Amino acid sequence: MPTALVTGASAGIGRSFSTRLARDGYDLVVVARNEQRLTELQRELQDAHGVQVEVLPADLGDRQQLQRVADRVADPERPIDLLVNNAGFGLRKSFVGNTIEEEENHLDVLVRAVLVLSHAAVRAMRARGSGTIINVSSVASFLASGTYSAAKSWVTVFSESLASETAGTGVRVMALCPGFVRTEFHGRAGIDADKAAPGFMWLDADRLVDDCLADVERGTVVSVPGKQYQVIHTLLRHAPRAIVRNPRIVSRHRPNKS
Numbered sequence: 271m272p273t274a275l276v277t278g279a280s281a282g283i284g285r286s287f288s289t290r291l292a293r294d295g296y297d298l299v300v301v302a303r304n305e306q307r308l309t310e311l312q313r314e315l316q317d318a319h320g321v322q323v324e325v326l327p328a329d330l331g332d333r334q335q336l337q338r339v340a341d342r343v344a345d346p347e348r349p350i351d352l353l354v355n356n357a358g359f360g361l362r363k364s365f366v367g368n369t370i371e372e373e374e375n376h377l378d379v380l381v382r383a384v385l386v387l388s389h390a391a392v393r394a395m396r397a398r399g400s401g402t403i404i405n406v407s408s409v410a411s412f413l414a415s416g417t418y419s420a421a422k423s424w425v426t427v428f429s430e431s432l433a434s435e436t437a438g439t440g441v442r443v444m445a446l447c448p449g450f451v452r453t454e455f456h457g458r459a460g461i462d463a464d465k466a467a468p469g470f471m472w473l474d475a476d477r478l479v480d481d482c483l484a485d486v487e488r489g490t491v492v493s494v495p496g497k498q499y500q501v502i503h504t505l506l507r508h509a510p511r512a513i514v515r516n517p518r519i520v521s522r523h524r525p526n527k528s
């Protein structure tokens with residue numbers, strides 16, 4: 271049985287990844303802070319699909335707890351075939367209005383955790399000559415809109431760079447760049463989902479994961495699921511930077527409180 275480790279598995283996109291992968295026959299290691307939700311997921315997936323699900327509670331913003339997850343990823347006795355770096359959250363305040371502690375914690379979860387877990391995974395995978403890393407970034411990574419989009423830009427460029435570095439080694443690396451997805455993300459960030467985007471802009475988390483895994487099979491390095499977001503991505507790639515950072519275009523991605 272191949273094994274996948276999914277961060278942020280207790281809700282939203284990470285939960286959808288875990289469910290789809292269990293259905294595909296993967297054993298799982300599920301990571302998030304909320305142990306109770308992970309244990310419920312473990313029971314549900316083991317009962318439904320007969321796979322092994324290991325619960326690994328951790329706050330990825332905490333260096334010691336992150337290291338425990340990295341040690342699990344690197345464990346040669348229990349190899350991880352697929353790493354999904356998915357855990358993340360949006361900030362409730364603008365950079366100027368926020369504390370530096372909250373900004374640093376955000377950076378630790380969105381960037382440092384992806385860096386550390388990818389490093390642990392890629393070395394083990396390269397030694398075995400196989401493995402896949404999916405880093406969940408965002409369409410916001412193509413915009414210039416607050417520290418969230420800056421952090422996600424790092425995730426996209428880092429993933430592209432690592433994909434080049436591992437080309438031909440049997441290790442695949444992908445940045446998944448979703449647009450608006452119906453999850454707990456907006457509620458947690460204090461964003462009114464009904465006002466954030468019109469209905470046609472919203473993606474379903476299960477469909478997003480199916481599209482992402484199909485793109486993995488195709489060898490896509492930057493996956494942008496949804497026709498509407500593929501058009502936006504193409505336009506943004508060719509747009510002058512003055513448009514990319516225009517507040518009227520990017521304001522919907524910004525935190526709603528200053």
Ligand SMILES: NC(=O)c1ccc[n+]([C@@H]2O[C@H](COP(=O)([O-])OP(=O)(O)OC[C@H]3O[C@@H](n4cnc5c(N)ncnc54)[C@H](OP(=O)(O)O)[C@@H]3O)[C@@H](O)[C@H]2O)c1
Nearest residue numbers: 278280281282283302303304330357358450451453454455
């Ligand atoms: N929803 C969207 O519109 C959207 C669009 C583009 C990209 N994304 C990205 O997609 C990823 C998943 O977000 P989602 O939409 O599924 O949001 P979600 O429903 O709020 O789920 C976020 C997950 O991350 C976990 N998490 C948050 N902080 C953590 C920490 N410090 N340590 C460990 N786990 C932590 C949460 O679990 P616990 O609370 O139990 O720790 C939860 O499982 C994020 O990286 C997000 O930036 C989302």
